[in-house]
Amino acid sequence: MPHTRASLAADLRELGVRRGSVLLVHASLRALGYVCGGPHAVALALRDVLGPDGTLVVPTHTADNSDPAQWRNPPVPEHWWPIIRGESPGFDPAVTPSTFMGALAELVRNLPGARRSDHPHVSFAAVGPEAEGIVAGHALVDMLGEESPLARLYERSADVLLLGVGHDSNTSLHLAEYRRPDPPRERLGAAVLTGAGDRRWVWWTDVVLDSDVFPGIGAELEAAGRVRIGRVGAGPARLMDQRTAVDFAQRWLTAAVRRSG
Template structure:
């Protein structure tokens, strides 16, 4: 699973995609986050889109919002590599209307199938399947603040995280659905990454920024421990 920022590298996303697939080999599967927070009026991304609009304009904007379609809905906030993987012929994308993942490779259908529409990134999402598969995570010129694997740790903390209401558009314009799921909070992810044991991480650099690779399972387990301890201290 790769999170990447290619800005300033001069590298085309297709070149990076192909290099990653070559490194994985014919049996490997490449997965990227293909999130669509713009599809939800409960997200920061949506609030930025409607900033400055009056009430009537907001109603018209919401009524015209296209529903999530795994085959066609772009993921502009996820970066060039994610959009490249999503649009590559043969790619697979999970079904969640806000936090889908896209993948290329022989295990993509198995890993990305069955993404429950009311579970962003917990045990009914592809993250749990990637964890079970002992997947590796690559942070390519980005930090832990965008590391989606840590959201799986949030779901597994003791006590579990609070819940909140989410809304998004599915199937048809104007068809808004509402559901409850964990109140996801990535505000501590960067500090959590700094506290991870060094032996869990392989650090390099590319084009002036850090690159970090790690096995998902031990890092998620350590994150569960840290986040549970933090919750216990705040209780």
């Protein structure tokens, strides 16, 4: 049977999505099966459940706006690097599409009233009464740390919904990487627009991120009973309190550092 806006909303409520909450969604809509209306119906179902006082948040990252020297899938020839750095369009939150984030993220960032943070590499978009407060002031350095939308979500006791994806897609766990002792750092780069509308390439130093450990952290979260597991449409769905997940991951990562050192 095809899934509908109404049936998806019922599934989301049964999973535990709360009216009036702030919800960060990571989604692979292919996993949901056939949905009448596709991504539009999914977005409508999410907003139906959240209600007018709820806020929907999605990652709108731009992985291709990054230093080509670090590209691995696929790598590009070294003599291309200066051309890419010199010619890539500067990030424009109103125009630049997200990459590898999926159809739902693209739809949400283009909704009337949606707001998007202005980080050239790891932006987020949000729609709802908390949207501006979540995306404003996204710092270039420590891009998923204390001056990022992830920290604003933490302050608001947001929930995280993994819709058809696993814990390796749970961006919130990166906040825990910033909160572990002495995280390693690396140089990153991206093309930005200046206040005058000119593009330029900028460099900054940031924490080395590693999502390879996230499935293990997620499995332990589930074993501890911290994740609600169900189905939305035909796909697996996981719902968790972001603050609980980040705190758990911080303890896990801190213990790992101590074991290795």
